[in-house]
Amino acid sequence: MTSTNLTARNLVDMAEGEISREIFVNAEIYEQEKERIFSRAWLYIGHESQIENPGDYFVSKMGEESVILTRDFAGKIHVFLNSCAHRGMRVCRYDEGNTSAFRCPYHAWTYKTDGTLVGVQDYDNAYQPPFDKSEWGLVEVPQMANYMGTIWATWDENAPPFEEYLGEATVAFDHGFCAWDGSDAGTELLGSTQKWRVPCNWKFIAENFSGDWLHGVSHRSVDLIRLGPSGEVGRRDDFGQLVVNGFPEGHGILYSLYPNKQERTEYAMSPETSEYFQHCWERRLKKLGDKAGTCPLVGTIFPNMSFHAQQPRTLLVSHPTGTNETEMWRTYFVDKSAPESVKQFLREYYMRYSGPAGMTEQDDMENWNYASEASRGMIARRRPYHYKAGLGVGSPHSELPGVVTEQPITSEQNPRFFYKRWADYMDLGSWDELRDAKSVRFWERAS
Amino acid sequence: MTQTALSAERLAYLDLLREVEDFFHHEADLLDEREYDQWLDLLTDDIVYWMPMRKNVSYKNRDQDITAEDDIAWFHDDKETLVKRVRQIQTGVHWADEPISRISHLITNIRLADSVTSLDEGETMVTKCRFLVYRNRLETETDFLIGRREDTLQRVQGELRVARRKIILDQSVLLAKNLTMFF
Ligand code: FES
Ligand SMILES: [Fe+2]
Numbered sequence: 001m002t003s004t005n006l007t008a009r010n011l012v013d014m015a016e017g018e019i020s021r022e023i024f025v026n027a028e029i030y031e032q033e034k035e036r037i038f039s040r041a042w043l044y045i046g047h048e049s050q051i052e053n054p055g056d057y058f059v060s061k062m063g064e065e066s067v068i069l070t071r072d073f074a075g076k077i078h079v080f081l082n083s084c085a086h087r088g089m090r091v092c093r094y095d096e097g098n099t100s101a102f103r104c105p106y107h108a109w110t111y112k113t114d115g116t117l118v119g120v121q122d123y124d125n126a127y128q129p130p131f132d133k134s135e136w137g138l139v140e141v142p143q144m145a146n147y148m149g150t151i152w153a154t155w156d157e158n159a160p161p162f163e164e165y166l167g168e169a170t171v172a173f174d175h176g177f178c179a180w181d182g183s184d185a186g187t188e189l190l191g192s193t194q195k196w197r198v199p200c201n202w203k204f205i206a207e208n209f210s211g212d213w214l215h216g217v218s219h220r221s222v223d224l225i226r227l228g229p230s231g232e233v234g235r236r237d238d239f240g241q242l243v244v245n246g247f248p249e250g251h252g253i254l255y256s257l258y259p260n261k262q263e264r265t266e267y268a269m270s271p272e273t274s275e276y277f278q279h280c281w282e283r284r285l286k287k288l289g290d291k292a293g294t295c296p297l298v299g300t301i302f303p304n305m306s307f308h309a310q311q312p313r314t315l316l317v318s319h320p321t322g323t324n325e326t327e328m329w330r331t332y333f334v335d336k337s338a339p340e341s342v343k344q345f346l347r348e349y350y351m352r353y354s355g356p357a358g359m360t361e362q363d364d365m366e367n368w369n370y371a372s373e374a375s376r377g378m379i380a381r382r383r384p385y386h387y388k389a390g391l392g393v394g395s396p397h398s399e400l401p402g403v404v405t406e407q408p409i410t411s412e413q414n415p416r417f418f419y420k421r422w423a424d425y426m427d428l429g430s431w432d433e434l435r436d437a438k439s440v441r442f443w444e445r446a447s
Numbered sequence: 448m449t450q451t452a453l454s455a456e457r458l459a460y461l462d463l464l465r466e467v468e469d470f471f472h473h474e475a476d477l478l479d480e481r482e483y484d485q486w487l488d489l490l491t492d493d494i495v496y497w498m499p500m501r502k503n504v505s506y507k508n509r510d511q512d513i514t515a516e517d518d519i520a521w522f523h524d525d526k527e528t529l530v531k532r533v534r535q536i537q538t539g540v541h542w543a544d545e546p547i548s549r550i551s552h553l554i555t556n557i558r559l560a561d562s563v564t565s566l567d568e569g570e571t572m573v574t575k576c577r578f579l580v581y582r583n584r585l586e587t588e589t590d591f592l593i594g595r596r597e598d599t600l601q602r603v604q605g606e607l608r609v610a611r612r613k614i615i616l617d618q619s620v621l622l623a624k625n626l627t628m629f630f
Binding site for chain 1: 498500502503504505508514515517518519520521522523524525528531532534535538540541542543544585619620621622623624625626627
């Protein structure tokens with residue numbers, strides 16, 4: 001970063017677990033994030049199933065900017081900046097659909113679904129000598145990855161390959177996105193994306209899902225009214241012991257370790273779902289043995305993609321739209337092979353849990369909103385935020401990925417790891433430096 | 448001065464329309480005065496309370512600008528879930544609506560969708576209206592949520608009840624941070 005007093009590493013004190021409020025409220029830092037974080041990191045774009053057929057497209061975002069996820073007529077997936085090469089008009093203005101070409105509404109430049117410019121108004125007469133159309137296609141991301149059906153992209157050609165970027169968190173991703181019985185039958189999206197604006201800095205949301213287990217009181221109201229799918233006390237069913245796993249790449253996962261017993265009693269409100277779940281659990285036990293009950297609950301892949309892998313099962317992207325505003329995009333998923341009645345029950349449970357009308361998520365957004373708001377003042381900014389829970393406790397684990405802190409110790413290590421990595425991105429110019437920054441027993445400084 | 452006598456049929460229609468208007472205005476009062484338990488009594492036990500999402504689509508695909516009933520929605524509740532929403536507010540620790548918000552429901556453009564003139568016990572009919580739901584909370588936080596509603600009303604023990612409510616909000620990206628209110 002440019003000005004010395006705003007050097008990111010001075011704002012993120014890992015040894016003390018203190019983080020300056022400036023990083024959440026300062027407009028200059030937000031502008032820097034667009035370049036240092038959102039133009040470099042791998043970002044979640046969408047799901048393969050949203051663009052199954054040639055010509056299918058789905059309009060998504062990378063940071064503040066609109067992008068088009070599409071499949072060309074050779075079957076190849078692309079991610080393009082949604083801005084005309086001629087004079088910037090948003091080329092695609094429908095949320096999704098199928099098309100043979102993207103035709104700009106401003107001066108009619110036309111692009112094939114592989115991004116090449118094929119139509120220019122009055123090309124033969126107006127351009128003497130003619131310009132080379134192949135140099136004026138849609139701007140395409142230099143790197144894209146398809147991981148278990150999830151599509152990711154980065155604007156940085158030097159960024160490491162996606163799997164290296166995920167690091168050890170790959171395992172958590174695998175655990176979270178396989179079918180519930182542990183098989184490769186896989187998961188599918190339940191349909192459309194919820195999109196809504198929340199007046200808070202995007203990092204409140206990302207750090208929350210990296211594993212902020214101290215924020216349970218936010219959800220006291222849904223715990224009291226028994227929102228969980230068994231109708232028992234709580235907003236979810238019992239998920240065993242909690243463990244936080246932090247990763248040097250900035251990712252954070254909250255794992256649950258469920259005991260290896262045969263009977264599961266979840267989803268009692270829906271007999272079909274309960275039965276399906278028990279059936280899957282038996283297969284999962286056979287397949288994974290001791291590891292069957294080891295499953296991520298929530299997690300954040302740096303910087304702004306989060307997921308819930310159990311109750312509910314959902315993907316979230318926190319697209320920044322300003323220092324103090326975020327557009328949340330949430331999609332939901334289920335096992336492909338689940339019966340229709342189970343999918344329907346889960347869909348309804350997911351919607352009453354998450355999203356803007358979700359009884360659980362509503363309270364999160366209120367807290368993020370007014371924490372952002374109450375941190376903006378001149379006096380408020382002088383005091384750092386406090387992230388000291390479990391300081392110095394985490395360590396590598398023989399069976400679980402990343403740096404681990406187990407219950408009964410409560411830890412804010414995952415937000416600490418997230419902000420340490422955030423500071424690396426903000427301060428370090430090259431991927432070599434970024435690689436070095438995470439390799440040297442980082443948890444000793446960060447946990 | 449000549450007076451045009453209203454036909455009996457026309458009178459019956461106006462009487463029913465007026466009953467529907469009264470019903471919706473009463474419902475709005477109950478919600479805005481936070482008489483949630485009385486409001487719940489106006490809903491049938493098998494109510495479907497559904498607010499689909501909206502999409503940016505072409506004129507050609509205009510029939511697809513509302514998400515389908517088996518898709519993800521903003522709300523897709525049964526009575527049990529609506530009761531839970533009320534109970535949540537009543538806990539006093541539902542931070543999203545604590546301190547309580549100020550809410551006004553304006554219900555206008557009320558019409559009977561079918562050309563009915565009476566509604567007998569157990570029968571249903573479809574009505575259409577527009578809503579403007581205004582929410583203001585804490586100091587400056589303000590939302591205007593505007594759209595249409597299609598309600599199926601049923602005659603139960605002589606009274607009107609809501610058996611199905613489809614709420615069509617005129618926003619694609621929801622500009623309110625959450626939906627703690629009823630429509
Ligand atoms: S801006 Fe697209 S054709 Fe001119
Ligand atoms: Fe939460």
